[in-house]
Amino acid sequence: MDMMMMNKMMESMPASTMGMDMMSMQACIEACDACAMAATMCADSDMAAGMGRCSSMCMNMADVATTMMRMMLRPMGHDMMSMKAMLEASMAMCQACMDECAMHADMNECCRVCMMACENMKAECMKLMAAMA
Amino acid sequence: MDMMMMNKMMESMPASTMGMDMMSMQACIEACDACAMAATMCADSDMAAGMGRCSSMCMNMADVATTMMRMMLRPMGHDMMSMKAMLEASMAMCQACMDECAMHADMNECCRVCMMACENMKAECMKLMAAMA
Amino acid sequence: MDMMMMNKMMESMPASTMGMDMMSMQACIEACDACAMAATMCADSDMAAGMGRCSSMCMNMADVATTMMRMMLRPMGHDMMSMKAMLEASMAMCQACMDECAMHADMNECCRVCMMACENMKAECMKLMAAMA
Amino acid sequence: MDMMMMNKMMESMPASTMGMDMMSMQACIEACDACAMAATMCADSDMAAGMGRCSSMCMNMADVATTMMRMMLRPMGHDMMSMKAMLEASMAMCQACMDECAMHADMNECCRVCMMACENMKAECMKLMAAMA
Numbered sequence: 001m002d003m004m005m006m007n008k009m010m011e012s013m014p015a016s017t018m019g020m021d022m023m024s025m026q027a028c029i030e031a032c033d034a035c036a037m038a039a040t041m042c043a044d045s046d047m048a049a050g051m052g053r054c055s056s057m058c059m060n061m062a063d064v065a066t067t068m069m070r071m072m073l074r075p076m077g078h079d080m081m082s083m084k085a086m087l088e089a090s091m092a093m094c095q096a097c098m099d100e101c102a103m104h105a106d107m108n109e110c111c112r113v114c115m116m117a118c119e120n121m122k123a124e125c126m127k128l129m130a131a132m133a
Numbered sequence: 134m135d136m137m138m139m140n141k142m143m144e145s146m147p148a149s150t151m152g153m154d155m156m157s158m159q160a161c162i163e164a165c166d167a168c169a170m171a172a173t174m175c176a177d178s179d180m181a182a183g184m185g186r187c188s189s190m191c192m193n194m195a196d197v198a199t200t201m202m203r204m205m206l207r208p209m210g211h212d213m214m215s216m217k218a219m220l221e222a223s224m225a226m227c228q229a230c231m232d233e234c235a236m237h238a239d240m241n242e243c244c245r246v247c248m249m250a251c252e253n254m255k256a257e258c259m260k261l262m263a264a265m266a
Numbered sequence: 267m268d269m270m271m272m273n274k275m276m277e278s279m280p281a282s283t284m285g286m287d288m289m290s291m292q293a294c295i296e297a298c299d300a301c302a303m304a305a306t307m308c309a310d311s312d313m314a315a316g317m318g319r320c321s322s323m324c325m326n327m328a329d330v331a332t333t334m335m336r337m338m339l340r341p342m343g344h345d346m347m348s349m350k351a352m353l354e355a356s357m358a359m360c361q362a363c364m365d366e367c368a369m370h371a372d373m374n375e376c377c378r379v380c381m382m383a384c385e386n387m388k389a390e391c392m393k394l395m396a397a398m399a
Numbered sequence: 400m401d402m403m404m405m406n407k408m409m410e411s412m413p414a415s416t417m418g419m420d421m422m423s424m425q426a427c428i429e430a431c432d433a434c435a436m437a438a439t440m441c442a443d444s445d446m447a448a449g450m451g452r453c454s455s456m457c458m459n460m461a462d463v464a465t466t467m468m469r470m471m472l473r474p475m476g477h478d479m480m481s482m483k484a485m486l487e488a489s490m491a492m493c494q495a496c497m498d499e500c501a502m503h504a505d506m507n508e509c510c511r512v513c514m515m516a517c518e519n520m521k522a523e524c525m526k527l528m529a530a531m532a
Contacts, residue, residue, distance in 0.1 A: 033432065075443065145376060192442070
């Protein structure tokens with residue numbers, strides 16, 4: 001299934017009671033998806049001595065990103081208060097994971113890519129938060 | 134595996150950099166676990182006409198509760214800022230799901246139990262938040 | 267929410283098209299839940315040198331156990347073929363994770379408890395499989 | 400993060416003890432990812448009367464696809480037996496969800512796209528299984 005088909009599916013989803021259609025969340029959905037994948041790989045690759053904290057934070061990042069993405073993909077249940085609070089939690093988790101990965105980005109390609117994926121997800125969550133205000 | 138064994142495992146986990154041992158999170162961990170199970174069942178049972186919003190919110194609740202629980206079970210990655218933000222998101226999600234389930238609690242036993250599980254999880258998240266301050 | 271309330275909720279769930287009520291799955295549901303928690307903790311604790319494979323397998327175990335548990339908690343979607351295949355996948359994952367954890371059970375309390383949780387989940391999946399035949 | 404960056408990350412992951420590099424799993428990883436997203440949306444849109452079974456199966460499909468994807472993204476834990484069993488479970492779940500969605504594909508765009516995403520994921524799982532034999 002290519003991105004064109006996914007876009008078509010998103011267009012067919014109803015606007016939520018928050019008054020937002022899913023297309024306006026598309027960039028944030030894709031950023032969460034990419035971050036969930038990058039963090040899952042990074043958690044697995046962080047197995048050298050002293051990388052335990054990075055691995056654990058990446059496991060958290062992957063779960064938070066997957067949950068945030070799923071919430072956006074379910075317009076029937078959209079609710080302004082819980083969506084905003086989950087966007088805040090996502091941004092805090094992105095910042096923490098990004099800071100940790102930044103410390104190992106020189107040595108570990110996975111940490112470098114995961115750091116960028118966190119940074120991008122955080123930026124997209126901020127944009128969506130601004131659009132919801 | 135009974136609860137005594139689980140407690141023994143939690144006792145063996147190291148205190149996190151937040152300075153909290155896992156035993157102090159035990160009630161919140163169990164409340165998240167129960168809420169994740171109740172919300173998964175409730176989402177599945179909400180299939181009568183007009184229950185779509187309840188089902189969708191319960192799917193979100195189940196994912197948020199599972200993510201919150203897993204973050205507590207990973208002491209290596211504990212981080213004050215992201216933990217607090219995720220506790221806030223959990224409380225907001227509990228409130229939204231509880232409010233929705235309350236509207237159907239008279240007709241649907243699953244909604245009634247899910248409502249109570251959300252209420253309990255919210256209360257335990259608040260207690261943990263207070264203990265972290 | 268205590269176990270009595272959870273049991274009451276399970277009793278209120280409809281029998282699935284597979285002709286099984288949820289109470290007959292209760293022991294397996296609880297075994298998956300315990301295994302998902304134990305494996306999440308074990309993955310986090312496996313941060314010493316040489317424990318990367320154990321940690322990675324425990325992450326897989328936690329995701330498989332959570333998915334298996336959720337499938338049982340959704341009677342509307344019960345389907346004999348997919349349920350049996352997922353029980354097989356669960357038993358294979360339990361065996362692999364149990365074998366890996368057994369190698370470190372002497373040194374690491376988390377591995378010892380996770381190994382037992384995998385063993386118990388595998389046994390309960392086998393019992394349920396037999397009951398479904 | 401675009402696909403080029405994700406590819407670069409996958410290339411940097413070590414070959415697993417199964418003797419397969421992650422690039423050989425890339426098509427299957429992407430098919431699982433797309434299926435998880437499509438099934439999450441489809442479960443949310445299936446709220447009309449009589450669509451409860453479709454919604455429930457799609458929730459199962461989303462969890463199975465996410466778990467299968469994560470297992471591929473963790474090369475440290477790759478294990479031939481559990482990977483093959485999880486591929487079998489994925490194919491069975493794809494078939495069941497595809498069959499259910501096919502019944503509503505004329506009326507519901509989400510069911511039509513989800514059906515195609517399941518079909519594609521099943522095909523990619525079969526190809527990977529063949530490559531592993």
